[in-house]
Amino acid sequence: MVRIILNADDIGYSEAVTLGIIKSYRDGVIRSTTMMTNMPSAPLAAKLLKENPGLYCGQHSNIVIGTPVSDPKEIPSLVDEYGHFNVKQRLKQGLKLDVEDIKKEVRAQAERFKELMGYYPTHIEGHAVFDPGLAVAIREVAVELHVHYTDNIHYIENGEMVQLRDTHDSGWEVPVMPKVGYYQDKVSLDYWLDDQADLLSEDLVEIHSHPGYIDQELLDWSSYNITRAKEVQIACDPALKKWAEDNDVHFISFNDIKKK
DSSP, rough: EEEEEEEEEESOOOOOHHHHHHHHSSSSSSSEEOTTSSSSHHHHHHHHHOTTTTEEEEEEEEOEEEEEEEGGOOOOBBTTTSBBBOHHHHHTTOOOOHHHEEEEEEEHHHHHOOOOOSSSOOOEEOSSSOHHHHHHHHHHHHHTTOOOOOOOEEEEETTTTEEEOOOOOOOOOOOOOOOOOSSSOOHHHHHHTTTTOGGGGSSSEEEEEOOOOOOHHHHHHHHHOOOHHHHHHHOOOOOHHHHHTTTTTTOOGGGGBBBB
């Protein structure tokens, strides 16, 4: 048996992304998603998640897109003069992010999650920032809340990509990451049917995917857009479901890997 957490990142990013993720759950193999609680469509995401309780949701900590949940004045290293996140621009300029600022925002997003869902997230991860400070902040907030966190973070150091793999004993099993990521030109039905990432040799794998429909908000904010619709189609394809059945592959959520 192979267990795969095919997590749908970014629910709440926009209305269309949110609807695409719900489609990928209702008609497809997605069983796990993570919410960007600071985004305008987060309330819609919470509403739809409550209507679809079989879809697990954790926190997708976002310090890149939009405005923070925290008071921008309290996290000056993450925002511009208008109170919008400008982390990517700062990192390109070689500027450091304040870990305490990140931690404050990750914690605030957890509080927003509780406001929306009625409980704290039981899994916390980060969104699209190559900075070790985010990994530190997520770990500290997750430990504080006694919840799971993704312990596989990538960041840039001296121009090279570094993979940070925490070996914490959190009470959850620790998945491996796929040998071939499911992103951009690797998104295809053949990725699964031809087992391009050698998934069938593993026991427990964590794969981050980005299914979603497309609206103007997404086009304005993200360069990863058109492929999201393709991910919805693949997640719902009967051929993928048959591949899973034939190979004893079970799509699960982070909630399923908590040790008994």
